[in-house]
Amino acid sequence: MSSVVADQEALNTFIAQHTEDPFYYQPAWLDLLSRLYHYPMRLLLAHGADGALTGLLPVMAVRSALTGRRVVGLPFSDCCPPLAANDAAMDTLVDQALALAREERARYLELRAGAQPALEARDDLTRNDLYGRWVVPLERDTQAMWKRFNYAAQKQVKKSRKEHMTVRVCESVDDVDTYYRLHLLTRSRKHGMPAQSARFFRDVWQTFHAADPRVGQARLLLAEHQGATVAGLILLTSGSTVHAAYGASDPRYLHMGPNNALMWEAISWAGEQGFTRFDLGRTARDNAGLVSYKKSLGGVEESLAYYYHPQIAGLASTSETSWKYRLLTGAWRRLPLPVSGALGGAIYRHLG
Numbered sequence: 001m002s003s004v005v006a007d008q009e010a011l012n013t014f015i016a017q018h019t020e021d022p023f024y025y026q027p028a029w030l031d032l033l034s035r036l037y038h039y040p041m042r043l044l045l046a047h048g049a050d051g052a053l054t055g056l057l058p059v060m061a062v063r064s065a066l067t068g069r070r071v072v073g074l075p076f077s078d079c080c081p082p083l084a085a086n087d088a089a090m091d092t093l094v095d096q097a098l099a100l101a102r103e104e105r106a107r108y109l110e111l112r113a114g115a116q117p118a119l120e121a122r123d124d125l126t127r128n129d130l131y132g133r134w135v136v137p138l139e140r141d142t143q144a145m146w147k148r149f150n151y152a153a154q155k156q157v158k159k160s161r162k163e164h165m166t167v168r169v170c171e172s173v174d175d176v177d178t179y180y181r182l183h184l185l186t187r188s189r190k191h192g193m194p195a196q197s198a199r200f201f202r203d204v205w206q207t208f209h210a211a212d213p214r215v216g217q218a219r220l221l222l223a224e225h226q227g228a229t230v231a232g233l234i235l236l237t238s239g240s241t242v243h244a245a246y247g248a249s250d251p252r253y254l255h256m257g258p259n260n261a262l263m264w265e266a267i268s269w270a271g272e273q274g275f276t277r278f279d280l281g282r283t284a285r286d287n288a289g290l291v292s293y294k295k296s297l298g299g300v301e302e303s304l305a306y307y308y309h310p311q312i313a314g315l316a317s318t319s320e321t322s323w324k325y326r327l328l329t330g331a332w333r334r335l336p337l338p339v340s341g342a343l344g345g346a347i348y349r350h351l352g
Helices: 003-018 027-037 087-103 142-148 151-162 173-191 198-208 251-256 258-272 288-296 323-333 337-351
Strands: 041-047 053-064 068-073 108-111 126-128 131-137 166-169 217-225 228-238 241-249 277-284 300-303 306-309
Touching (some): 003 053, 027 053, 068 087, 131 288, 142 258, 151 251, 151 258, 173 217, 173 228, 198 217, 198 337, 228 258, 241 251, 241 258, 251 258
Parallel strands (some): 068 108, 241 277
Antiparallel strands (some): 041 053, 131 277, 131 300, 166 217
16 A cells, blocks of 8 residues: 555544544545645644644645735635644644745735634634534434424425425536526626636536545535526535535525525435534625524524634625625626626636
C-alpha cells in the first residue's frame, strides 16, 4: 500500500472520529472547488508529540482582482470548522492559517467554523454572528417527523398532493440542466444574486451522484406538474447529515406547494435511511421570512459563527439589510436571464 493511500485513510479515520458531517472535508469536494475556481488548497495538519494526527483544516486562497485576496476555510461551504483533538491542536491549525494569510498577502482570514470555545479564547480573531444554521433532528418514524411540520407547512404538502404534484428522484445529467434553469431564475429574479454556473452543478452531479451516501452523495429531486418542472432540490449527504444544499422554484407554481412537497420527500427519506440531521442551510438571522419557513419544517437553530482576522470583512459578512446589499441585488434583478447567467458564471469564483 502506498504512503499516499495510507495517509488518506488516516485522514478519513480522523475526520470520521471528529465530525458527524464530513462532506466538505472529502478530497472530491476540495478537488472540485480547486479545479473549477482555481483556488490553491492547503490542508493544514497538527500532530502530537508522538507523531499522531491531532488536527485538520482545509483552507483555500482566493486571489481576486474584484474582491481582493483572502484565505477562507472553506469557500462555498457553509460550515467547515477546524477538526482538533484538543485546544493545542486547534491553536496550531489557526496559527498555520494566519501564517498562510500573511504569505498570501491576504486582506483577511475567514474561518467558517461555527461556535468554537478555543477560537473564542483567542484575542487575534473576531467573531461574526450574522448567520444561523437550521437543522431538523431526524428519526425513522415518519409520523413523528410529520408532526414537526407546523400546520402551514403540512397544509402546503397536502395542497401539492391535491394539485397532483409529483416528486421525482433524478438519474440523468439532463435533469441537472433542467434544475439549473430554475436555479438561475430563482437566484436572479428572487434573490438578485449571481448563480453558480451550469458546469458547477454538472460537476457536482458527476462527482457525487453515484458515491457512497455516508461518504458524500448528491441527490436531485424535481417537483413536476402536468409535464412542467416547477421546483428542484439538491441534497448532499455524508456521515449522519443530509444537506438541503441548493433549491429553486418557478414562482408561478408556488401556490401549489412544490417546495414543501420536496422538503417533505427529502426529510422523510433521510429519516427512513437512518440519517439523524437534516441541514436546512445557512440563513441570515435578519431574514425573518426564511427563518420562519425553516422553523415551520421543524428546524432548530444552531450557531454559525464565522471568525475573522484582522477584522470582519468580505461578502459573507455583508448584512442583507445593508444599503450595499440592496443596491447590488436590485441592479442584478434587472439583468436579462441570459446575461445574468453568463455573468454570474464568470464572476462566481470571485465570491468564494
